[in-house]
Amino acid sequence: MLAQEIKQAAQKGAELVVLQELHNSLYFCQVESTDNFDLAEPIPGPSTEFYGEVARQNNVVIVTSLFERRAAGLYHNTAVVIERDGSIAGKYRKMHIPDDPAYYEKFYFTPGDLGFHPIQTSVGKLGVQVCWDQWYPEGARLMALQGAELLIYPTAIGWESTDTEDEKQRQLGAWQTVQRGHAVANGLPVIAVNRCGYEADPSKQTNGIAFWGHSFVAGPQGEFIAEAGTTEETLIVTIDMERSENVRRWWPFLRDRRIEEFNGLTKRFID
Numbered sequence: 001m002l003a004q005e006i007k008q009a010a011q012k013g014a015e016l017v018v019l020q021e022l023h024n025s026l027y028f029c030q031v032e033s034t035d036n037f038d039l040a041e042p043i044p045g046p047s048t049e050f051y052g053e054v055a056r057q058n059n060v061v062i063v064t065s066l067f068e069r070r071a072a073g074l075y076h077n078t079a080v081v082i083e084r085d086g087s088i089a090g091k092y093r094k095m096h097i098p099d100d101p102a103y104y105e106k107f108y109f110t111p112g113d114l115g116f117h118p119i120q121t122s123v124g125k126l127g128v129q130v131c132w133d134q135w136y137p138e139g140a141r142l143m144a145l146q147g148a149e150l151l152i153y154p155t156a157i158g159w160e161s162t163d164t165e166d167e168k169q170r171q172l173g174a175w176q177t178v179q180r181g182h183a184v185a186n187g188l189p190v191i192a193v194n195r196c197g198y199e200a201d202p203s204k205q206t207n208g209i210a211f212w213g214h215s216f217v218a219g220p221q222g223e224f225i226a227e228a229g230t231t232e233e234t235l236i237v238t239i240d241m242e243r244s245e246n247v248r249r250w251w252p253f254l255r256d257r258r259i260e261e262f263n264g265l266t267k268r269f270i271d
Contacts, residue, residue, distance in 0.1 A: 002054075006062065007054075007057070012236045013236060014060055014236055015061065016063070016121075017063070018062075018152055018154065018193045019154060020155060020156065020195045020215075021130055021131050021194075022077070022156060023154075024039070026199050027156050027199055027211075029102075029104050029105050030103075030203070031201065031205075032104050032107040040067040040068060040075050041066065041069055042068070043091060048064075048080055048088055051082050052088070055084055055085075055086050056086035061082065061089070061121045061122060062081070062082040063080075063082075064080045065077070065078075065130060066078050068093070070110075075108055075110060076093040076112060077094035077097070077130055078091055079092045079093075079154055081121060081126060081128060083121055083122060092114060092129060093113060094111070094131065094133060095129070095133055095139065096132040096133050096135070096136060096139075097109050097110075101160075101206060105132075116138075116142040117143075118147060118149075125147050126148065126150050126152055127149075127150060127152065128153075129151070129152070134155065134182075135178055137182060137185065140188075144186035144254075145254075149188065149189075150189050151182055151189070152190075152191045153191070155195070155215075156194065156195045156211060157194060157195075158211035158212050160207065161208070172214060175192075175214075176216060181222065183219065187244050188220050188244055189243075190217070192215060192216055193215045194213055195211035196228075196231055196232055197210075198210045213228055213231065213232075214229070215228040216228065217237045219243060220244045221251075225238075
């Protein structure tokens with residue numbers, strides 16, 4: 001199904017295709033089950049071979065999100081970028097790992113050890129992170145300081161059934177606002193691609209997750225360029241890659257950073 005949708009997007013002019021977090025399966029982290037480790041695979045492996053062929057056939061760059069089996073007992077939540085020729089351009093291992101009801105990711109994933117480094121591709125230098133990373137400005141900044149031209153976040157986030165409508169809107173608003181803030185602070189476009197639809201909790205301990213969708217693209221001033229709804233859809237979005245240069249001339253945040261005063265950022269807390 002994904003291969004057909006990628007083909008259709010390419011036929012409509014897409015050059016870069018970004019998929020949601022852990023797109024090969026349901027979001028299995030709602031429960032802690034050792035059986036779910038059977039979903040993991042090596043990189044390179046079956047999925048990179050599959051998406052590599054899809055990328056090659058359609059002449060597109062693809063950002064995937066995979067459950068990586070690095071070694072026995074060592075697993076990561078890993079984004080892999082596939083170049084147009086089907087080769088692996090690079091990968092990023094999710095750095096910030098949540099551990100909350102219905103999001104038991106620490107049971108499955110070891111925190112990433114590749115750091116925050118953009119991946120060079122034929123469509124630009126991609127600053128790829130994954131989901132929970134999107135709440136932390138430091139990762140976005142480090143990507144920007146190394147020349148990232150786009151900030152990209154495959155995502156799986158949704159509502160719990162007991163959340164009120166007001167609370168749902170606060171959560172959605174916060175999610176979009178923090179990422180639009182990364183766009184503004186770094187003068188870069190942001191692409192956030194979220195899951196959508198309801199997924200039941202196999203353990204029945206919770207009422208499952210209603211993934212809220214609302215995937216979006218924001219420009220370098222935080223402006224919405226495109227936004228999806230709550231159901232599955234493919235958006236074809238044109239991004240002006242030259243706009244960041246002009247925005248950074250107007251708002252020279254990188255010029256005015258007081259880097260000599262930022263030592264405290266490496267501490268957990270400052271008493």
